[in-house]
Amino acid sequence: MSQLQGVTAQPQLAPSNPMQHDHLLHELESNEGQLGACLRAVYEGEEVEAFQNSLANRIKVHEKDIERMCNKNYQGFIESVSELLKVKADAGKIKKKVQEANRIIVESGQQLMKSTEELRQYHAVQKNILGSIEALGLCMPVLELYGKLLEQMSSKQYYHALKTLEQLEHTFLPRVKGYTFTDLLSDGIPQLRENIQKESWKELTDFLAMVREKSEFIGEVAMQQAARNHNLELAQEVRKALTSSPIDPEGCAQDVVDFSPVYRGLHIHSVLGKKDHFTEDYRTQRKSQVRLAIKPHGSWSGEIEDYKKYFFNIVGFFVVEDTILHTCQSLTHKGTDDEGLVTRALVHDFWYMAVSELLAVLRANSASCTDYHLILKVKQLVVWFCHTLKGYGFEVIKLNEVLLEMRDHYDELLMKAWGESFKQIFDMDTYSPIVVTTESEYAGVTEVFPYQAKSPVTKQSYPVTFPFSAMVPQVYSQLQEFVCQCTSYADQLDLSQTDIDECVRKTVNLLLSRVLSECLAKLIQRESLTIPYLTQIWVNLNHLEGACVNLEKFIAEKTRTDSEGVSAPRLYGVSAFQEAKHLTERKMTEKLCAKVAEVLDGATYNWLPKEAISATSDYLGDCLRYVTSNLETMRNMPSDALISLTSTLLLNLATAMEAILLSDKNPRVNLAGIASFGLDLQKCEEHLRECEERMPSLSASEAKKVFTRLRELVNMFVQEDWSVYVTEFQDPHGQKRYPNVTPKMVYNLLFKVRQDEKKKHKVTLNRSTSKKALMKMILRKLEELSQESMRDRLTPEKSDSSLASAHSDVSLGTRDAGKLGTSSSAASVSSVKRGKDRAMTLKASPSKPMTLKASPSKPMTLKASPSKPMTLKASP
Numbered sequence: 001m002s003q004l005q006g007v008t009a010q011p012q013l014a015p016s017n018p019m020q021h022d023h024l025l026h027e028l029e030s031n032e033g034q035l036g037a038c039l040r041a042v043y044e045g046e047e048v049e050a051f052q053n054s055l056a057n058r059i060k061v062h063e064k065d066i067e068r069m070c071n072k073n074y075q076g077f078i079e080s081v082s083e084l085l086k087v088k089a090d091a092g093k094i095k096k097k098v099q100e101a102n103r104i105i106v107e108s109g110q111q112l113m114k115s116t117e118e119l120r121q122y123h124a125v126q127k128n129i130l131g132s133i134e135a136l137g138l139c140m141p142v143l144e145l146y147g148k149l150l151e152q153m154s155s156k157q158y159y160h161a162l163k164t165l166e167q168l169e170h171t172f173l174p175r176v177k178g179y180t181f182t183d184l185l186s187d188g189i190p191q192l193r194e195n196i197q198k199e200s201w202k203e204l205t206d207f208l209a210m211v212r213e214k215s216e217f218i219g220e221v222a223m224q225q226a227a228r229n230h231n232l233e234l235a236q237e238v239r240k241a242l243t244s245s246p247i248d249p250e251g252c253a254q255d256v257v258d259f260s261p262v263y264r265g266l267h268i269h270s271v272l273g274k275k276d277h278f279t280e281d282y283r284t285q286r287k288s289q290v291r292l293a294i295k296p297h298g299s300w301s302g303e304i305e306d307y308k309k310y311f312f313n314i315v316g317f318f319v320v321e322d323t324i325l326h327t328c329q330s331l332t333h334k335g336t337d338d339e340g341l342v343t344r345a346l347v348h349d350f351w352y353m354a355v356s357e358l359l360a361v362l363r364a365n366s367a368s369c370t371d372y373h374l375i376l377k378v379k380q381l382v383v384w385f386c387h388t389l390k391g392y393g394f395e396v397i398k399l400n401e402v403l404l405e406m407r408d409h410y411d412e413l414l415m416k417a418w419g420e421s422f423k424q425i426f427d428m429d430t431y432s433p434i435v436v437t438t439e440s441e442y443a444g445v446t447e448v449f450p451y452q453a454k455s456p457v458t459k460q461s462y463p464v465t466f467p468f469s470a471m472v473p474q475v476y477s478q479l480q481e482f483v484c485q486c487t488s489y490a491d492q493l494d495l496s497q498t499d500i501d502e503c504v505r506k507t508v509n510l511l512l513s514r515v516l517s518e519c520l521a522k523l524i525q526r527e528s529l530t531i532p533y534l535t536q537i538w539v540n541l542n543h544l545e546g547a548c549v550n551l552e553k554f555i556a557e558k559t560r561t562d563s564e565g566v567s568a569p570r571l572y573g574v575s576a577f578q579e580a581k582h583l584t585e586r587k588m589t590e591k592l593c594a595k596v597a598e599v600l601d602g603a604t605y606n607w608l609p610k611e612a613i614s615a616t617s618d619y620l621g622d623c624l625r626y627v628t629s630n631l632e633t634m635r636n637m638p639s640d641a642l643i644s645l646t647s648t649l650l651l652n653l654a655t656a657m658e659a660i661l662l663s664d665k666n667p668r669v670n671l672a673g674i675a676s677f678g679l680d681l682q683k684c685e686e687h688l689r690e691c692e693e694r695m696p697s698l699s700a701s702e703a704k705k706v707f708t709r710l711r712e713l714v715n716m717f718v719q720e721d722w723s724v725y726v727t728e729f730q731d732p733h734g735q736k737r738y739p740n741v742t743p744k745m746v747y748n749l750l751f752k753v754r755q756d757e758k759k760k761h762k763v764t765l766n767r768s769t770s771k772k773a774l775m776k777m778i779l780r781k782l783e784e785l786s787q788e789s790m791r792d793r794l795t796p797e798k799s800d801s802s803l804a805s806a807h808s809d810v811s812l813g814t815r816d817a818g819k820l821g822t823s824s825s826a827a828s829v830s831s832v833k834r835g836k837d838r839a840m841t842l843k844a845s846p847s848k849p850m851t852l853k854a855s856p857s858k859p860m861t862l863k864a865s866p867s868k869p870m871t872l873k874a875s876p
Contacts, residue, residue: 021050021051021054021055022054024038024041024042024051025054025055025058043109066080135176135179138175138176139176139179139181139182141172142168142172142173142175142176142182142185145164145167145168145172146168146185148164149161149164149165149168149192152164153192153195153196153199156199156203158196158199158200158203158264158268159200159264159267159268159271161196162193162196162268162271162272163271165189165192165193165196166271168185168189169186169189173185173186193272196268196272197268197269197272197274200261200264200265200268200269201265201278201281203261203264203265204261204262204265204282205285206261207258207259207261207262208285208286208289210257211257211289211316211320212289212292214256214257214316215293215312215313215316215317215320216309216312216313216316217256217312217316218256218257218312218315218316218319218320219311219312219313219314219315219316219317219319219388220312220315220316221256222315222316222319222388223311223312223315223384223385223388225388226384226387226388226391227384227387229391230387230391257320259323259324259327262282262324262328262341263327263328265278265282266278266279266328266341278341279341282341282342283342283346286321286342286350287350289317290317290350290353290354291353293313293314293316293317293354294314294353294354294357294358294361295357296310296361297309297310302365302368302369302374303374304374304377304378304381307377307378307381308381310361311381311382311384311385314354314358314385315385315388315389317350317354318347318350318351318354318389318392318394319392321342321347321350322347322392322393324340324341324342325340325342325343325344325347328340328341328342348394351389351394351395355398355399358399358402359398359399359402362378362382362399362402362406363402363405363406365378366378366406366409366410367409369409369413370413371413372410372413372414372417372485375406375409375410375413375489376410376485376488376489378406379403379406379407379410379489380492382399382402382403383403383492383493385399386399386400400493400494403493404493407489407490407493407503410489411486411507411510414482414485414486414507414511415507415510415511415514415515416515418478418482418511418515418516419515419516419518419519421478422475422478422515422516422519423519423522425471425474425475425478426471426519426523428470429469429470429471429474430469430470431469431471431529431532431533431536431537431540432469432536433465433466433467433468433469433536434465434466434468434469434470434473435463435464435465435466436462436463436464436466437462437463438462439459439462442457442462442464445466445473448473448476448477449468449472449473449476449477449543449547450476450547450550451466451468451543467539467543468536468539468540468543469536469540471540472540472543472544472547475516475544476544476547476551479508479511479551480551480554482507482508482511483504483508483551483554483555483558484558486503486504486507486508487500487504487558487559490503490504490559497559497560497561498561500559500561501555501556501559501561504555504558504559505555505571508551508555508571508573509571509572509573510573511573512571512573512574512576512577513572513573513575513576516573516576517576517579517580520541520576520580520583521580521583523537524537524580524583524584524587525587529587530591531588531591531592531630531633531634532633534584534587534588534591535588535633535634535637537584538581538584538585538588538634538637538641539637541577541580541581541584542577542581542637542638542641544577545574545577545578545581548571548574548577551571552570552571555571581641585641585644585645585648588634588645589645589648589649589652592626592627592630592645592649592652593648593649593652595626596623596626596627596649596652596653596656597652597656599619599622599623599626600619600623600656600657600660602619603617603619603620603660605617605660605666605673605677606673606676607666607668607669607670607673607677607752608668608669608670608672608673608756609670609672609673609676610672611672612672612675612676612679613676613679614679615679616679616680616682616683617680620680620683620684621683623653624683624684624687627649627653627687628687631645631646631649639695642695643695646691646695647701647702647703650687650688650691650701650703650704651701651702651703651706653684653703654684654702654703654706654707654710655706657680657681657684657706657707657710658706658709658710660677661674661677661710661713661714661749662745662748662749666752667752667755668752668753668755668756668759669749669752669753669756670753670756671717671718671720671753674714674717674718674749674753675714675718677714678711678714678715678718681707681710681711681714684707685707685711688703688704688707692704705740708740709740709741709745712737712738712739712740712741713738713741713745713746713749715738716737716738716741716746717749717750717753721737721738722746722750722778722782723778724737725737725738725741725746726778726781726782726785729743729785730785742786743782743783743785743786744782744786746782747779747782747783747786750778750779750782751779754776754779
């Protein structure tokens with residue numbers, strides 16, 4: 001149709017009213033009118049009948065005009081009719097042709113209309129296709145992007161999906177507004193964002209759960225790397241116990257854990273504008289996890305495996321946080337002051353929380369631990385732990401401090417364990433010298449204990465007998481092992497070598513002075529130990545004391561300090577061996593003295609023989625033989641110890657002999673009994689001299705003084721020199737025959753002799769009265785002298801003049817003379833009251849001697865002069 005319009009340049013619109021028909025008819029009537037164009041206009045307007053009516057009306061008008069003209073011009077009309085008839089024939093032909101043409105045209109037009117309609121439809125389809133192509137060209141990227149979005153979400157690429165969603169919403173969807181699917185897509189975008197956020201958080205939750213499960217392995221990886229970086233020396237059993245799986249030397253936390261969920265979550269929430277919410281939730285979750293990590297699990301048994309998992313989990317947590325800190329710091333706003341997912345302050349808050357709980361756990365579990373091996377392993381694990389986290393910038397000072405606190409408990413457990421070892425050694429020892437028969441056996445002893453033989457040991461020297469028993473090398477070996485254990489704990493505690501040396505020496509001193517000393521004291525106090533056993537113990541202690549110098553060198557070697565310096569510390573615990581030796585000596589002395597006392601207490605002594613016995617007592621011989629045999633077993637002891645022991649034993653023997661002589665169990669003694677006792681005393685003195693020959697320093701011992709005093713006392717009574725003793729004792733500056741005898745001893749023994757004299761001798765009244773009076777007078781004087789000596793001992797500052805004033809009781813002078821009986825020129829005996837007691841005083845004139853008459857035939861005279869001491873003589 002448009003092509004036809006292009007061909008015809010004439011009217012474009014079909015007639016729709018009479019005016020238009022008139023115009024068409026006018027064109028047909030004019031010569032210039034074109035039939036085809038007019039017909040086309042008529043048929044296009046679809047008003048053919050109306051046009052035909054107009055045409056018929058115009059024909060009628062023209063017929064009228066023709067009729068009028070014909071009437072006017074009839075001839076011409078006839079001619080015209082004739083022409084017209086001619087034309088009519090032609091017109092009929094033309095009409096047929098026109099009808100045929102019209103038919104053809106109508107058919108062609110119908111076909112054309114059909115084709116045109118089809119063409120129009122095709123044009124519409126083409127237009128729709130082009131519009132669809134154009135619309136699809138705009139929609140396809142949207143759909144492709146949406147498909148990509150769904151694919152990314154299905155593959156859990158949520159950050160990329162969020163970026164795709166942002167691009168879809170702000171770039172592509174505005175280009176295709178008005179479509180239903182775009183409206184659906186636009187309405188579904190918030191839900192997609194929410195789904196991405198939920199999936200991102202779920203992914204983060206899964207990540208946190210996975211990190212919680214792998215924290216132990218992460219911590220183990222980090223601690224193994226720290227051990228290599230710091231060259232930590234761990235005990236083989238500790239390293240074996242703490243390493244459960246092979247570790248990649250170059251591995252790190254990012255090799256073990258995929259941190260992409262965290263990064264994606266942070267990016268996603270940053271894009272969604274919810275970074276603060278994400279950060280807060282993450283920190284809350286990690287705070288809960290750190291509380292779980294620092295709490296010991298419910299099945300905690302206190303074994304090293306529990307400590308291992310506990311520390312590995314804590315290290316794993318902080319390694320993850322340190323990685324997050326450095327990789328997510330201002331991740332979404334690099335170069336700005338925005339905080340990252342975690343901050344250094346937050347991580348340190350977590351650390352302080354963990355340290356507080358760690359300290360409580362370590363203190364509680366170490367205090368209840370009874371195995372020092374476990375505490376040592378825990379210490380090494382804590383040191384390992386500190387080195388690891390110190391490398392990540394965390395402060396570990398308080399952990400080092402708690403290790404120092406744990407050292408006290410560790411030392412206590414060590415000493416307790418070593419105390420049991422010492423007890424076992426003491427129980428198993430035979431306390432007999434070690435005898436070796438081969439060089440290997442000899443080397444086995446000398447390698448353990450630093451012993452230097454007095455003479456070179458050759459093959460011909462075997463078998464070789466050591467002076468000490470098996471206890472010595474075993475105890476020394478235990479002391480060395482104790483030093484190693486103390487050094488193992490003090491090592492790697494950030495202490496100087498001097499501090500380590502001081503700590504080790506302090507602990508060793510406690511072991512020696514408290515534990516070993518107590519064990520030795522219990523050993524020595526055993527009643528089952530005999531003198532040979534005690535002697536061997538003393539020898540053992542002496543060798544251990546001498547080996548303390550080597551022990552100090554061993555400590556210095558272990559602590560890498562100088563043991564030769566002037567200011568080098570020394571082991572004051574060595575005094576434990578000295579005290580043990582003194583205790584051993586006392587125990588030996590107690591046993592020997594107890595045996596001596598037992599023998600002497602069981603002795604029956606005849607103090608009232610008719611005449612002196614010529615042989616020593618059997619009990620004394622047994623006692624001296626026992627003492628001699630036991631002193632022989634002590635030959636391996638040094639001379640000073642042997643001298644001290646012998647001196648104490650002899651002193652005890654002398655004291656026992658003195659106690660026997662002066663014992664209150666014997667109320668009466670005669671001079672023959674004292675003389676018999678003198679023989680026993682002589683035997684003891686001979687034994688003392690034999691000991692002095694072997695040990696010259698005994699000459700000044702207390703035992704010799706006691707024996708000397710006893711000898712003077714026995715001689716005094718054998719010679720009956722009581723009056724001489726009294727006179728000499730009252731002269732502080734004069735020479736004395738019995739300087740070591742005390743008035744109390746003389747009084748005690750003289751009183752017993754007097755008691756025997758009372759019962760034994762029955763003489764005449766005069767003699768009995770005179771001798772009784774004399775002995776009573778001497779006893780009274782001895783009692784006074786004893787009391788004065790006691791007062792002098794209580795007041796040593798008292799001058800010698802007080803003793804001289806006592807001489808006035810028996811003095812030489814002219815002012816007091818009297819008689820005994822009826823003689824006025826003889827000495828008088830008077831009684832003077834002193835308190836409740838009576839004292840007898842003898843007064844003499846220088847020109848007249850004092851006479852005491854015991855009988856008419858045998859007078860007893862008492863002579864005194866100003867220059868000579870008073871003597872009491874009896875005539876034969």
